[in-house]
Amino acid sequence: MNELKLALLGFGNAGRAFAEMLLEKQEEIRAVYGRDVLVTAISTASRGTIVNSEGIDLEKALRDIETKGIFGDDTPGLCSLSSLEVVEKADCHVVIEMTPLNIFTGQPAISHIKKAFSLNRHVITANKGPIAWAFDELEKEAKERGLCFYYETTVMDGTPVFNLVEHTLKFCKVTEISGILNSTTNYILEELAKGKPYDEILKAGKELGFIEADPAMDIEGYDAAAKVTALLNVLMKAGITPEQVDRKGIEGITAEDIKNAAERGKVIKLLCRGQLTDNGVKASVKPVEVDREDMLAAVDSTTSVVSITTDLMGKLSVIEHAPEIQQTAYGIFGDMIRVLDAEK
Amino acid sequence: MNELKLALLGFGNAGRAFAEMLLEKQEEIRAVYGRDVLVTAISTASRGTIVNSEGIDLEKALRDIETKGIFGDDTPGLCSLSSLEVVEKADCHVVIEMTPLNIFTGQPAISHIKKAFSLNRHVITANKGPIAWAFDELEKEAKERGLCFYYETTVMDGTPVFNLVEHTLKFCKVTEISGILNSTTNYILEELAKGKPYDEILKAGKELGFIEADPAMDIEGYDAAAKVTALLNVLMKAGITPEQVDRKGIEGITAEDIKNAAERGKVIKLLCRGQLTDNGVKASVKPVEVDREDMLAAVDSTTSVVSITTDLMGKLSVIEHAPEIQQTAYGIFGDMIRVLDAEK
Numbered sequence: 001m002n003e004l005k006l007a008l009l010g011f012g013n014a015g016r017a018f019a020e021m022l023l024e025k026q027e028e029i030r031a032v033y034g035r036d037v038l039v040t041a042i043s044t045a046s047r048g049t050i051v052n053s054e055g056i057d058l059e060k061a062l063r064d065i066e067t068k069g070i071f072g073d074d075t076p077g078l079c080s081l082s083s084l085e086v087v088e089k090a091d092c093h094v095v096i097e098m099t100p101l102n103i104f105t106g107q108p109a110i111s112h113i114k115k116a117f118s119l120n121r122h123v124i125t126a127n128k129g130p131i132a133w134a135f136d137e138l139e140k141e142a143k144e145r146g147l148c149f150y151y152e153t154t155v156m157d158g159t160p161v162f163n164l165v166e167h168t169l170k171f172c173k174v175t176e177i178s179g180i181l182n183s184t185t186n187y188i189l190e191e192l193a194k195g196k197p198y199d200e201i202l203k204a205g206k207e208l209g210f211i212e213a214d215p216a217m218d219i220e221g222y223d224a225a226a227k228v229t230a231l232l233n234v235l236m237k238a239g240i241t242p243e244q245v246d247r248k249g250i251e252g253i254t255a256e257d258i259k260n261a262a263e264r265g266k267v268i269k270l271l272c273r274g275q276l277t278d279n280g281v282k283a284s285v286k287p288v289e290v291d292r293e294d295m296l297a298a299v300d301s302t303t304s305v306v307s308i309t310t311d312l313m314g315k316l317s318v319i320e321h322a323p324e325i326q327q328t329a330y331g332i333f334g335d336m337i338r339v340l341d342a343e344k
Numbered sequence: 345m346n347e348l349k350l351a352l353l354g355f356g357n358a359g360r361a362f363a364e365m366l367l368e369k370q371e372e373i374r375a376v377y378g379r380d381v382l383v384t385a386i387s388t389a390s391r392g393t394i395v396n397s398e399g400i401d402l403e404k405a406l407r408d409i410e411t412k413g414i415f416g417d418d419t420p421g422l423c424s425l426s427s428l429e430v431v432e433k434a435d436c437h438v439v440i441e442m443t444p445l446n447i448f449t450g451q452p453a454i455s456h457i458k459k460a461f462s463l464n465r466h467v468i469t470a471n472k473g474p475i476a477w478a479f480d481e482l483e484k485e486a487k488e489r490g491l492c493f494y495y496e497t498t499v500m501d502g503t504p505v506f507n508l509v510e511h512t513l514k515f516c517k518v519t520e521i522s523g524i525l526n527s528t529t530n531y532i533l534e535e536l537a538k539g540k541p542y543d544e545i546l547k548a549g550k551e552l553g554f555i556e557a558d559p560a561m562d563i564e565g566y567d568a569a570a571k572v573t574a575l576l577n578v579l580m581k582a583g584i585t586p587e588q589v590d591r592k593g594i595e596g597i598t599a600e601d602i603k604n605a606a607e608r609g610k611v612i613k614l615l616c617r618g619q620l621t622d623n624g625v626k627a628s629v630k631p632v633e634v635d636r637e638d639m640l641a642a643v644d645s646t647t648s649v650v651s652i653t654t655d656l657m658g659k660l661s662v663i664e665h666a667p668e669i670q671q672t673a674y675g676i677f678g679d680m681i682r683v684l685d686a687e688k
Contacts, residue, residue, distance in 0.1 A: 021656070025515060028515065029515075158656075158657055159657070159660055160508060160512035160513065160660075163511070163512040164504060164508065164512055167507070167511040167512055168504030168507040168508055168511055168512065168678070169504065169678070170678060170681045170682075171369060171372065171373075171677070171678075171681060172674070293641070293642060294642060295639060295642040295643070295663060297637070297642070298637060298638060298639040298641070298642055299639070307665075312365070312502075312670065312674045312677070313502055313503070313671055313674050314664075314665060314666070314667060314668065314670070314671055315665040315666075316503055316504075316662065316663065316664055316665070317661075317662070317663040317665065318660065318661070318662055318663075319639065319660065319661040319662075319663070320658075320660055321651075321658065321659040321660070321661065322658070322659075323658060324658065326656065326658070327657055327658055330516070330656045330657050333515070333656070334512070334513070334514060334515075337514045337515060338514075
């Protein structure tokens with residue numbers, strides 16, 4: 001049996017949900033593609049690293065993390081290689097980049113991907129850093145080597161956005177993109193609208209898992225800026241970095257602002273936008289007032305939306321309703337299926 | 345140059361917009377696929393019929409219709425063949441079915457498509473009748489003969505719905521579909537909400553082109569039932585006909601109902617639904633009250649939405665905002681591009 005071997009860089013919530021989906025769908029993949037999918041490496045920063053060209057026992061790895069928080073001492077191939085060393089040493093066809101994001105540089109994910117390409121390995125990334133900071137360079141390298149480079153998960157989880165344009169809107173030229181892409185700010189704005197004080201919202205949000213320990217990346221719009229940059233680099237060949245996004249967060253929005261807006265029939269949302277202009281693609285992230293009757297007003301909490309305008313198909317919107325971690329896993333899984341398709 | 349030859353059955357607004365798009369994109373298609381696309385036949389009921397294996401002069405055909413309403417006497421290949429005879433006699437690789445819909449039988453479109461398959465021709469249909477009334481049979485025939493059978497335009501114009509699931513949600517099993525798919529009822533309900541009397545709405549809607557001469561098909565939910573049947577037959581292998589849809593139109597909705605709903609923060613919409621149950625797929629078309637804050641409430645006038653729930657990706661919605669005839673043309677155009685892809 002011809003196998004497809006994967007190296008997973010990172011094994012957090014998304015990586016583990018992907019491993020579970022893989023276990024669940026293994027038989028079906030075999031039936032459709034005649035191939036077994038093996039995970040031959042998993043690297044983590046604090047839970048241990050495994051390299052095993054025979055294929056890692058995913059059920060045991062998942063159980064170990066759940067019960068002990070780390071991979072057990074009895075795991076064949078347990079080692080202390082770094083993620084970069086794993087890319088070099090693992091016996092794999094595909095490197096799946098899921099390491100923590102550095103939103104200001106895209107590293108070390110970019111280095112992992114470059115290394116993978118240099119060894120002629122396909123790459124799937126769930127990490128938006130590389131798409132926001134180094135897309136053109138990475139895409140060029142993949143193309144020259146005839147390698148797959150897929151990144152659907154980087155914006156709106158597994159919701160078809162990049163694949164939507166590539167596979168279902170052929171010959172359409174994207175002229176404008178907008179969207180609500182950051183759920184933390186969505187949540188905070190809604191809670192402010194209910195009259196809750198900022199400090200309490202942050203405290204409760206952290207307890208509920210909606211808000212990160214350091215929420216500045218979300219609140220100040222850096223996360224949204226990275227996402228809109230990724231969208232524009234891929235779909236409009238913008239060739240920009242997040243630094244070129246005209247960015248304003250929601251840190252200055254008060255309960256009073258929201259109340260005033262409501263009195264005028266408006267709702268405040270952190271909106272990402274990109275438009276084709278005579279001077280290239282202009283990108284922004286800004287709190288804006290939208291009509292209460294507008295579709296955007298209905299996009300609340302963890303729900304997100306992207307609207308794509310093209311020359312031939314006008315404006316379409318795709319909404320992802322209240323996703324769970326499984327939707328992130330599907331983004332990676334769907335990209336893996338595309339690798340299987342490409343190798344058919 | 346290897347040519348792709350098309351026979352167009354029907355040359356109404358959508359057919360003419362498709363011909364214009366083809367003229368506009370001909371060069372680009374040649375650059376990408378190395379093929380010329382020729383229209384070798386156009387059949388109409390009242391504007392004349394042309395069969396010309398050298399390729400019809402589309403610019404002249406469009407100009408003739410615009411200036412004279414019929415194809416000119418000087419058109420090479422002008423004849424009086426029926427659509428079915430055109431399918432038989434035209435020198436073509438692809439038959440594009442765009443004849444008027446009979447919503448109660450799917451005919452004569454089904455016969456046109458069967459004839460095309462029997463002659464080993466690919467089929468693109470913009471006519472939802474065949475998908476609602478005979479999908480399984482037609483799909484089977486196409487598969488057995490290795491022919492393309494594409495029908496993206498039949499629901500929400502060129503908006504990716506069928507292609508969305510097939511190309512971007514691989515391995516996902518559809519468990520539920522819902523949507524607002526009929527713009528006439530959307531328009532009538534909105535005008536009723538403004539306090540206008542039913543008769544005036546119909547009169548004004550007909551003048552504006554929003555409402556057909558005989559609006560019963562829309563108002564009584566037949567059009568929506570055909571659309572939801574098409575969706576369910578393709579995406580959930582429902583194997584049903586529109587007669588099996590639990591159908592209720594908006595003919596019983598009064599301005600009073602709408603006002604009462606509004607007082608409870610609700611909006612009335614004609615909602616299509618299909619769900620997987622233990623007894624197969626259950627389909628309905630019914631006026632329902634949705635929350636004013638719901639995304640569905642924001643889908644007004646000619647805007648439409650379909651929500652698709654799958655096992656792996658939860659619920660996604662796709663919205664087509666206020667489409668024009670070009671979006672219908674793109675549905676046909678995109679399907680034609682898929683034929684070019686399939687023949688690569």
